[in-house]
Amino acid sequence: MDPSPTPPGLELDRAHRRRRIVMIAFWVFTFVAAAVGNTLTTRIDVARNGQVYPTWQIATNEFTSIFISLLMLPLLLRACDRWPLHADTWRRRLPLYVLGSMAWSAAHVVGMDLLRWFFYGVWGSHYEPGSWAVQAVYEYLKDVRTFFLIVAVCHTVEWFGRRTQGEASLLTAPDEGPAVESVERPERFLVRKLGRDFLVAxxxxxxxxxxxxxxxxxxxxxxxxxxxxxxxxxxxxxxxxxxxxxxxxxxxxxxxxxxxxxxxxxxxxxxxxxxxxxxxxxxxxxxxxxxxxxxxxxxxx
Incomplete structure (x- = not known):
């Protein structure tokens, strides 16, 4: 017999998995649409300014960037699950997210440069990224916005999903007077769903x-x-x-x-x-x- 049955909600509950699939599909569409749009507008700008810049180079630069970002996306979404930002944790975890944005940008730069060197070589050309220091600063100023936009959207979607599904909390002791029931051995839990509170035994x-x-x-x-x-x-x-x-x-x-x-x-x-x-x-x-x-x-x- 199989010693490991697949129970409901293993690791992530079904609603969470559905939100995750929709979120990944959203970011794939957003990144691909941005790459296509940037390729077209850059091609127009190059032609308007009389520059010589092959379309394949423009497309390679755009799509290698979004490919690396999408490759790292599941890791960032899992990090948001593992270290969520709440009212009582954001001050402690925000520095970790800042460090994470630096790691994200570094991996993004290295990954897309390696891909560009490869594809430029396939086309018989040579990719020159210029000064690494300048590129690192330039890319981080863009990557940090993308990184925290993904984090913000992820937390917002999960927050709304929990409110729609109903989020439970422990009853706390009153500010004054004795508790109606034991706080250490609760008989009920408070559930908030769509702005309404009800009790679960x-x-x-x-x-x-x-x-x-x-x-x-x-x-x-x-x-x-x-x-x-x-x-x-x-x-x-x-x-x-x-x-x-x-x-x-x-x-x-x-x-x-x-x-x-x-x-x-x-x-x-x-x-x-x-x-x-x-x-x-x-x-x-x-x-x-x-x-x-x-x-x-x-x-x-």
Whole structure:
């Protein structure tokens, strides 16, 4: 049997993946359109000024630049996922993004120059980039704008996507007076969706899945991202009800209907809604022990 089933929302949830595909398609279209437009306008300017500059050189300069940018785009989008800018993190992470923009520009310059040397050679010509220092400064002044435009669009799209999907947060203690319920062992989570707030009972959470800087809470077939780590969330949930099944999954025992053993000691968890989640060998026995007194009883494998 396959020891690694493909659970829903592995690494990135479905909505996030759809946004990512649309975002990449948007940037491919934008970069290609810009390269075509720049090639045409430069060709017109060259002809108008009576200069001798072959069209293939103009196109090579433009398309090698956008090719390297698109090649690095997935890395930048993953970095935005890994180190998002929030109100409580942007001051600490912004310097890292500035350093990232310098690395982006350096890789962009080196990559496009190598491609230009190659294609110029194919055409029997020689590419001369001029002073490296001047080129580095010139390209960075352009690249830094492109870099932070991509970062801004990525964060804006993800922010809007979370608001549309519904983003969960932990209830905090009031400024004055005692809390209505335990903050350390919350009975409910606050979910904000399209500007409206509503409460989700902790007992309704079927499982929680780590997804980068977020934990997706599965509630009645919907995922609500909560900005925390799975380890931090685990400390706030009742350990007799919620048990770790995998380094990326925390499950509510009452929603597990059976445990299917696999080779090498791993297992699959069959959930009440028909979903199959992974259970690693490390957590299998502790999950079985915790489930021994849970109703409905698990079907023993």
């Amino acid at each position: 902790t007992a309704d959470i079927e499982w929680a899945q780590a997804a980068g800087n977020y934990v997706n809470l599965r509630v009645r077939g919907r995922d609500y991202p909560l900005r925390t780590t799975l380890a931090a969330l685990e400390t706030k949930l009742d350990p007799t009800v919620f048990v770790r099944a995998h380094r990326s999954y925390l499950v509510q025992l009452g929603h597990v209907t059976s445990i299917e053993p696999l080779d090498a000691g791993d297992a699959r968890l069959h959930m009440a809604d028909g979903t199959v989640l992974p259970c690693s060998r490390r957590y299998r026995e502790s999950l079985r022990a915790a489930a021994s007194g849970v109703e409905p009883a698990l079907a023993r494998a």
